[in-house]
Amino acid sequence: MDLAGVLLTVAIASFFAGAPLSLIRRDLGYLTTFGAALLFGAVAVDALLFGPVRGAAWGGPLGDVETLSLDALSAFFALATSVVWAATSVYSVWYDDRPSPVLAVTYALTLGAIALLVTASSEVLFLIGWETMTLASYGMILEARGRTDRVYSAAFVFLAFGEASTLLVLLAFAGLFVGTGSLAFGPTLSGTVLPSLVFVAGLLGFGLKMGTAPFHMSEWLPIAHSSAPSNASAVLSSTLTLAGAYGLFRLVSLLPGPPDWWGALTLAIGAISVLLGALFAAVSEHSKGLPAYSTIENNGLILVALGVSLLAGANHLTLLAVFALFAAFYQALAHALAKTVLFLSAGYVEHLTRTFDLSSVEGRATGPDRAALVGTLAASLSLAAGPPLAGFVSEWMVLEALFQSYRFGETWAQFVGLLTGAAVALGAGLITVAMVKFVGFAYLWKPRCARAPSERGSLGPVVGAVAFAVLTVGITAPWILVLLAPSVSVVMGSSVAAPIGGLLSVPNGWSILSGAPFGILSPPMVPIAIAAGVLVAVGYDRLGRHRAVRRVPVWMAGSAPAREGETYTSFGYSTGIRLMMSSALRTREVRANAGAITTVGFEAVEPYSVELEVFDVFKLFYDGLLVVGEGVSRVLKERVMPGQLGRYLAYVLVAVLVVVVYIASVST
Amino acid sequence: MTSRPWSESLRGPAGALGTEHAPAYLPIDRAFALVNDYGTGRALLWRGPAPAEANEVATLWRRAAEAPRPHRVAPEEVVEGYGVFTFPYGPISMGVPESGRFDVRTYGERILTLGPVAGFKSRRILGALPGLTPEDALLRVERLAGNFSAAHAAAFLAAVESAAAIEVARTELWTRALAQELERIYNHLHQIARVAEAASQNVGLAQTHALAEEMLRIEGRTFGHRWLFGALAPGAPTRRLDPEGRRWLGRALRELSGRFEVLLELFLGSRTFVDRLQTTGVVSRERAVRWGAVGPVLRATGVAWDDRLRAPSVPYTDLFLELPREDGGDALARILVRAHEVRSSALLLEQLLDRWPGDAMAREAPAPPVGPGRGLGRVESPSGDLVYEVRLTNGRIASVGMRSASHANWPVFAESLRHAVFTDFHFAWESFGLVFAETDA
Amino acid sequence: MSSWVGQAIRRGRLTTRYPAEPATELELPMLARAPRPPAVVPDRLGAIAACPVAALSAAGGSGIRADEGRCIRCARCAAHGFDFSGSAECSRPDRAGLLVPPVPSGPGARAVPLRQLGRSVHVFLVDAGSCNACNHEVLALTNPYYDAQRLGIFFTNSPRHADVLLVVGVPTAEMTEPVRRAFEALPSPKAVVAVGVCPIGGGVFQSTPGLAGSLEELVPVDAFVPGCPPAPVSVLDAILGLLGRSRARTEG
Incomplete structure (x- = not known):
């Protein structure tokens, strides 16, 4: 065991040590997990750059050796999670004001469990981590403010779906064990029927954890993730789903070359997830439910990219398969970072306004906290695939991969790719509506009542730091892709250095190519072009005749500035989608009489209340x-x-x- | 004509007229008359014979003029719910070129209830009329609602003449009818053009808008004024219609109505246009009758009420009038009624010009006064029934009350948009042809 | 061709030659022109008394001075020999300019407030309390006969996008604030046009209780277009005048 291995072991032990330390003092626990996250991230970088790291090892149940280790694949996920955890740990110190230390304890256990399953070298260790993660997360959700019926039912739903997921994963691993005779991640499964069974069980099991169709919607992930305390929401939505993605990629790396229907199935599940996740995000009124639905959309995109990769693999289109895998990885990274910001921000808004209801937030979080505003803006822009941020690059890559579905041999496969492309594009549009709604109504709304003062100082630095990471990941995408090459190699089962060195995927920095005769994007050039445009505009303004800025009230068709109850609600903002997509959302209006009937002249007037309800099929x-x-x-x-x-x-x-x-x- | 100025004849012993002349048409050969008592925010409906104080229609109308401003002009309906908010539209918006506000209760996209708010342009004209001579008052009444000026002037003059019981030259009455029908054609064309604009029928808009402009030019050439201001003032210098002018007018109108027929056919052949209007802003017959709607709005629900037929005055008593009627109650039905009224008005004008009374000396008795020095005038304005009540004292105005078509149609307008989507608004608005200027008199 | 296109082609060009050529009789009917006194008014006091809006006053000698900013074209002065011979180019940059014959006045208003906008101007219509006739006349500028777009004049739906505020009607008490808000919302450079005698001085409603004052008392006015209502060509000329493209100016 070298130094890196020691550090890895220390990091994982520290995560778990955070739990008892929290009992002494909550802040101590959070600071421990913060330190552990930094260490974990550092080891992960080491593993990505210089090859696998092996930590503590001991004898397994069947005589094999259990090891805490990071190969290139797990190192990628370790790196992504550690960045998120560093932020959420600092945030938790600020956020957690509960009298009991339960949240801090379960938080530390969840982090430790995820770290454990990512570093597990065998199925048994993985499952231990997986199950600990589920149980500890259940505890976190129960710690939600108020302990209302909603919280209990959310925690229960989470547990139920979590255990269903465990069951399916167990099934997949059992298949692996039967086929290879080994509990360790290593030997590749062979055969025809068994791998398919393992794949389907794994896709459903890990997909369940990622909240993808058909196991999603209001049934579990959004309810569970949005009901949890905000630091827990960020951990659940950003890293717990990442753990699911890791499991899926790990499983795929252990399976033989795929038949084409695997890819098609993955594409279908992904497409439905993207579409419905985005749709429900756009009509969600819950400041944390909205990002939770967006999580489904993003995980759907990961599945779509994986599906393209599998289909391309089945069609022997190695370059496209590699490119699509890169897209999947990048999507996972971009989402984890940006979603963290969104949940932290939603928790900040809740802290300021005491509500999760976007319609009643009404911009009360607007204020001098520029860093929080800019950070949230950047993160939501990234989730809406706005340049030059990480989400822009990943969404571009996913779409580019889909555009190349014309290369598939079978017509039906091309058709599946086509339909998925349409779903992804529509989902991207809908998610933009959702993100505009989130930032607009939480932060940019012109407040009509005094801004609620923060009792605990600003959150800006944390949010700003992660948002900066989102920006950096977006701009430096080509170099990061080069860094990710070993991870992709693990899933592909062969080195992808050749396609990277060649014309495909990533030439030496500055730009990403999506195929031999296909698209090209230069992420670093985008901000340069934007900056140049800004410079020209500002320069023109400075050099030209300087005009005084005149601020006038908003034009309200001649009416006085809007009063309480006279401006668009966030609900009203997305009603257009509720009505347009009524066939998918099953929109219906429910009327109820409210109050006494009065008579105006000869006309009886009944006051009534109205609710526009959407329904999850x-x-x-x-x-x-x-x-x-x-x-x-x-x-x-x-x-x-x-x-x-x-x-x-x-x-x-x-x-x-x-x-x-x-x-x-x-x-x- | 006599050398005696028109106003001189008003200075007769108006009070000498007794009440033996039963009120001709207020209590009421119509089954209903609606007055919105905006002062108390209530809507009142009279059915059957009017109660004693109901004779004091003008009291209510005067109170309307003094109502708190701005004020709702339709009953307020209360709706609450998650995400429901009030969206104030107006008072200044190019969608409605007049100043008035609409309080839209909505949860987004759909209008749950619509509360029209009038009174932004309350000029308090009627309140300032007492003490003026009828001629001076006429200058203001004409300019009360410019696009309906002939209707207002005619109703006002009829009320004055009824109050003073003065006979009117036959040519004068024919001139009034001529001016009103010209005005009706213009307004209907304008309204159709605006609906075409709302439906983005740009060629149709341009063509119909051009016809409306041609109408204004015809009015300008005939009466010297594009909006007929001064056209109905007895003794005004511009109102002589010589045979050559009548011939030109007849020719111009024939040409115009021929062009309009072509446009109408094209409009009705355009599926997108018809589809957009159908089932938009529906008013049921039951609601229209209950609220006392008037004019094309009422006729579009299948009720064939028109003052020119049901309370006719000279010369409508002598003319053939084809009364269009539709059953849909939606924007399409209202637009069809208007389109067919362009046709029927053209027919009326043809009859008027054809049988123009040569003898200017023949005089007609006015409608009998409803009380000492008190008269009513009633005409069918382009948007519907318009009633004036005038009291005279010593030849000067003592009080003026007015109930316009807009007053009557606000409640059904608000109702017709319940549960409509935002974009339905302009179709309903333009097909109703409501005028804030009338309400804000 | 029974189609919209065929109809449009059949009708041909309707658009006026104005401002390249003077306004025609049809575009400018008698009462759209300002009355001009005869060389000698036989009954000067009678004529002044006949005017219901006090637009006539005695000028030096035996002359008579007409205030076009008050004249509602009721034609009562026609009995005293006035004839309606005013031109379409009746707008003036200052209130005093509407007096005929003019009185010697102080420094003139900005001559061409929007010259820098060049060939395109965006216009927003505000109804401050009109009878609806001026609204229709202004809207008529978009019909094929006047086609204001060909001259670079466009109507907008928000004052935030406009350069020119066209105000029609008597400013009522309720509309003073909305009119001020609309003026504030206009970005600079901007201009205000008072369309019709109502915003200029109240017209026939100058003594009604609803009138809050003249438009000048609310916002600075750059062009006064007299008339009740002014003909569309006059409004067109006033807008072009703001850009320095008035017919009177191009001819002079």
């Missing part, structure tokens, strides 16, 4: 599932487990007999 699926589940439970309870001792003794007897017969048959 996936809820029908889960409602059905619930009915079936309840029915099965009832049958089990009444027929199988009626509470009679004799019956249970008989069950035990039968079980013993079965085991005896099995052992006898095996030993002979």
Whole structure:
């Protein structure tokens, strides 16, 4: 074990040590996780640059060796998560004012668990981390303010979906073990049927954690993530879903060359996730529900990119497969960073205004905190794929990959690529609406009441720092892609140095090529061009005749400046989408009488209240599932487990007999 | 004509007229008359014979003129809900070239309730009329709502003549009808052009707008004024219609209505135009009758009410009038009624010019006064029923009350837009042809 | 051709030659012109008394001075020999310029306030309390007969995009604030045109209780267009005058 290995072991131990330290003093726990995150990130950079790092090792259950290790693939995810955690840990010191240390303890445990599963060298260790992560996150969600029914049900839903995910992952790993005979991540599975089963189980299991279709919508991720305390929301939405993505990529790296329907399935799930995630984000009124839906959209994009990569692999289009994988990685990185800012910012807004309701925030967070404003603006611009930020580059790459679906051999595959492209483009438009709504109504709205004072100082530096990372990742994309090449190589199962060195993907800095005869983008040139434009404009203004700036009130068609209740609500802002997309959202208006009927002249006037409701079609699926589940439970309870001792003794007897017969048959 | 000035004849013993002349048409050969009592924010409906104090229509109208300003002109409906807010539209917006505000309750995109707010341009004209001679008052009444000036002038003059019980020259009455029909054609064309603009039918807009301009030029050439100000003032120098002028007028009108027929056919052949108007801003017949809607709005719901037929005065008593009627109650029905009224007005004008009374000396008795020195005048303005009530004392105005088509149509207008989308607004607004200037008199 | 295009072609060009050529009789009917007194007014006091809006006053000698900013074209002075022979180019940059014959006045107003805008100007219409006739006349500028767009005049839906405020109607008490707000919302350089006698001096409503004052008392006015209502060509000329492209100026 070299120095890096020691440091890696120390980092992971420190994450877990944060939990007992939190009991002494909360700030101590958060500072420990902060330090651990920095260390973790440093080791990850080391692993990316200089090859795999191996930490502590011990004997596994089946005689193999369990190791804490970072190869290039896990190092990428370790790096992304550590940046997020550094920010959320500092933020937590500012944010967590709860009397009990439970949040701090579960927070540290969650971080440790994710770090553990990312560094796990075997399926067992991975599952330990996975399960610890789920349980610790459950504890975090329960710590949400108020402990309302919503919180309890959100935590329960989270746990239920988390365990379903674990079950599917377990299934996938069991398949891996059966096929390879090893619990370690290493040997590649071979065969035809088994890999497909493993892939589908893994796609659904990890996809479940990522909140992608068909396991998403109001059913779990947005509710769970938005109900949690804000620091927990950031950890859940940015890094817990990242853990899901890591699992998926790890699994793909262990599978043989894919048949084409894997890619198509992934594309389909991704496309639906992108579309519906964006749609629900655009109509969400919850300042944390909106970013949570956007998480689904982003994870959908990761799946889309992965799907293109798999399809391209099946069609022996290695260059496109590599490029699409790069897009997936970049999308994961961009999303993790930007989404962190958004959740931290939503927590800041909540702290200032005591509400998650965007319609009643009404710009009360607007104020002198420029860093928070600019940071949130940058992050939401990135999520809306605005140049020159990270999200812009990743979305460009995803779309470029999709555009090249004409290269697929089969017509139906081309068609799937085409449809997915349309869904992604529509999703990008809708997510822009959502992001404009978030920043506009939380930060940019002209406040009509006094800005709520912050009792705990500014959040600007933290938000600003992560947002700066978003900008940097956007501008320096070509060099970062070069850095990511080993990670992509792990998934591809072969070195991607050749395509990088060649004309494809990334030539030596400055620009990204998306295919031999295809698109090109130079991320560093975008900010240079923007800056040049700004310079020209400012210079023109300075050099030309200087005009005095005159500020006048907003033009309100001649009316006096708007009063309370006379301006657009965030709900009103997105009602257009509610009505336009009513077939997908099942929009309906619910009216109720409110108050007494009065008579105006001869005309009776009934005051009424009106709600415009949207409905998640996936809820029908889960409602059905619930009915079936309840029915099965009832049958089990009444027929199988009626509470009679004799019956249970008989069950035990039968079980013993079965085991005896099995052992006898095996030993002979 | 007699050498006696018109106003001189007003100075007769107006008070000498008894009440034996039953009020001709207030209590009411119509089944209803609606007065919005804006002063108290209430809407009142009278049915059947008017109660005693209902004779004092002008009291209510005067109170309307003194109403707190700006004020709602339709009953207020209360709607609450998540994300519901009030969107104030106006008073200055190019979508509605007049000044008035609309308080839109909405959760975005859809109008839940619409509260029209009038009174921004309250010039308090009617309140300033007492003490003036009818001629001077006429200058102000004409300029009360410029695009309906002939209708207002005619109704006002009829009320004055009724109050003073003075006979009027036959040519004078025919001239008034002529001016009103010209004005009606202009306004309907203008309204159709505006609807075409709202529907982005740009060629249709330009063509119809051109026809409206031609109408103004015809009016200008005939009466010396594009808006007919001064056209109906007895004794005004511009109002002589010589045979040559009548011939020119007839020719110009024939040409114009021929062009309009072509445009109408093109409009009705344009699916996008018709589709956009259909089921937009619907007023049911039941609601229209209940609220006392008038004019094309009422006729578009299938009720064939028109003052020119139901309360006719000379010369409408002698003319054939084809009364268009539609059943849809939507913007399309209102626009169709207007379009067909262009046709029927052209027919009326043809009859007027054809049978122009040569004998200027023949005189007609006015409608009988409704009380001592008190008279009513009622005409069908382009937007509907317009009533003036005038009291005279010693030949000078004692008080003037007015109930315009706009007054009557505000409530149904507000109702027709309930649950419509924002973009329906202009179709409803232009097809109703409401005028803030009338309400803000 | 029974299509819109065919109809448009069949109707041909309708647009006026104004301002290249003078306004025609149809564009400028009798009462759209200002009345001019005869060389000798037989009954001077009678004529002055006949005017219902006190637009006539005694000038030096036996002359008579007409205030076009008050004249509502009621034509009562026609009985005293006045004839309606005013021109379409009736707008003036200052209130005193509307007096005929003029009185010696102080320094003149800005001659061409929007010359720097060159060939394009955006116009916003504000109704301060009009009877709707002036509104229609201003809107008529967009019809094919006047086609103000050909001269670079465009109507906007917001004062924030406009260079010129066209104000019609008597400023009522309720509209004073909205008119001021609209003026404030206009970016500089900007100009205000008082269209019709109502915003200039109240016209026939100068004594009604609803009148809050003249437009000049609210915002600085750059062009006064008399008339009740002024003909569209007069409004067109006034807007062009702000740019230094008035017909009177190009001819002179």
